[in-house]
Amino acid sequence: MERRDFIRNSGLLAAGLAMGSTDLPSFPTTNPAPEWKGFNLLDFFQPEPSSSSRGKTTAEHLKWMRDWGFDFIRIPIAYPYYLDIDRKQNITPDDVYRINHARLEEIFKLTELAQQHGLHVSLNLHRAPGYCINAGFHEPFNLWKDNAAQEAFYWHWALFAKQFSSTSNKKLSFDLLNEPAMREDMNDQFSKSGPVPGELYRKVAKKAAETIRSYNKDHLVIADGNSVGNQVIPEIKDLNIIQSCRGYVPGSISHYKAPWTTKEPDKAPLPKWPGQVGNQYLSKEMLEKYYAPWIELSKSGVGVHCGECGAWRMTPHDVFIAWFTDLTDILKANKIGYALWNFVGDFGILNSGRTDVNYQDWYGYKLDKKLLDVIRPA
Numbered sequence: 001m002e003r004r005d006f007i008r009n010s011g012l013l014a015a016g017l018a019m020g021s022t023d024l025p026s027f028p029t030t031n032p033a034p035e036w037k038g039f040n041l042l043d044f045f046q047p048e049p050s051s052s053s054r055g056k057t058t059a060e061h062l063k064w065m066r067d068w069g070f071d072f073i074r075i076p077i078a079y080p081y082y083l084d085i086d087r088k089q090n091i092t093p094d095d096v097y098r099i100n101h102a103r104l105e106e107i108f109k110l111t112e113l114a115q116q117h118g119l120h121v122s123l124n125l126h127r128a129p130g131y132c133i134n135a136g137f138h139e140p141f142n143l144w145k146d147n148a149a150q151e152a153f154y155w156h157w158a159l160f161a162k163q164f165s166s167t168s169n170k171k172l173s174f175d176l177l178n179e180p181a182m183r184e185d186m187n188d189q190f191s192k193s194g195p196v197p198g199e200l201y202r203k204v205a206k207k208a209a210e211t212i213r214s215y216n217k218d219h220l221v222i223a224d225g226n227s228v229g230n231q232v233i234p235e236i237k238d239l240n241i242i243q244s245c246r247g248y249v250p251g252s253i254s255h256y257k258a259p260w261t262t263k264e265p266d267k268a269p270l271p272k273w274p275g276q277v278g279n280q281y282l283s284k285e286m287l288e289k290y291y292a293p294w295i296e297l298s299k300s301g302v303g304v305h306c307g308e309c310g311a312w313r314m315t316p317h318d319v320f321i322a323w324f325t326d327l328t329d330i331l332k333a334n335k336i337g338y339a340l341w342n343f344v345g346d347f348g349i350l351n352s353g354r355t356d357v358n359y360q361d362w363y364g365y366k367l368d369k370k371l372l373d374v375i376r377p378a
Contacts, residue, residue, distance in 0.1 A: 033303025038072030076126035247309020
């Protein structure tokens with residue numbers, strides 16, 4: 001499943017809290033980043049092209065997003081998706097350079113199709129050479145420890161930066177790496193992890209941004225927060241990189257009974273909002289404290305965006321809507337945009353699989369209208 005390790009890492013929250021001549025697209029708020037609102041699209045999220053059960057994004061989907069007022073999509077990509085390799089064998093360091101150009105072209109085409117519908121596209125390496133917050137796919141090296149992994153990381157970003165070298169930064173951005181953390185064991189979903197040392201994060205982000213901007217000095221770069229997207233990265237404040245937070249706090253609501261977050265999901269306490277859950281009192285105040293460092297960052301002149309947010313389908317719908325209304329109210333009040341994970345699927349507004357929703361029929365899909373009303377741009 002796609003949100004491995006979240007609740008297991010939620011203990012990190014207590015601890016948490018320009019490069020080149022690039023100018024961000026102008027936006028009349030205290031937050032320098034545009035207040036994009038939209039969705040994550042999971043067409044290329046799985047490392048195995050044949051394993052996706054979600055189907056592909058269509059022009060009709062993109063039209064609906066646009067017509068509802070959304071202007072943003074994030075495309076999380078697993079780099080093995082577009083490799084030309086023997087998938088019965090473990091990937092090797094040499095394999096990471098073997099490109100299946102037909103698969104890569106699929107990503108290019110979806111990007112261009114979304115842009116034709118007026119949507120800003122943010123390309124994200126969800127699984128990069130040597131790192132992924134998820135387990136379930138062999139990595140031949142470690143991005144944070146091995147120079148070979150870092151060089152491969154920069155090389156892959158060069159593929160995308162070169163392809164879109166003439167694309168305006170109003171249409172495209174490059175989200176370097178999904179939810180960085182120091183994983184002890186890349187192949188164990190419950191392996192302990194912690195924040196990436198700040199100077200190491202700076203080194204990798206700086207070189208990746210330099211690589212991307214070598215093809216267009218105005219390319220727009222985004223870096224996910226440290227500690228699985230939760231912590232501001234002070235070490236890169238001077239690099240003119242937007243920082244991306246998350247909308248999953250507390251994990252006991254956003255990932256209630258999610259089997260990839262705990263070994264005993266059925267023992268998870270029933271969530272409430274607001275209310276006492278386990279040893280925590282959950283309230284809007286806790287969200288305000290969590291987002292305070294991100295709001296301060298945005299007011300200091302560094303752009304902030306929330307690249308992922310939402311709750312898995314097992315969270316009671318009334319609790320989800322109450323919590324998510326408070327969360328998005330805080331983001332909206334501070335001009336911070338957000339992207340729901342996902343559009344069609346377990347976290348989405350269409351075909352979420354929730355059993356406690358009064359769905360509306362939407363051209364053969366089941367639409368969660370209450371959720372749409374919460375996230376829809378004003």
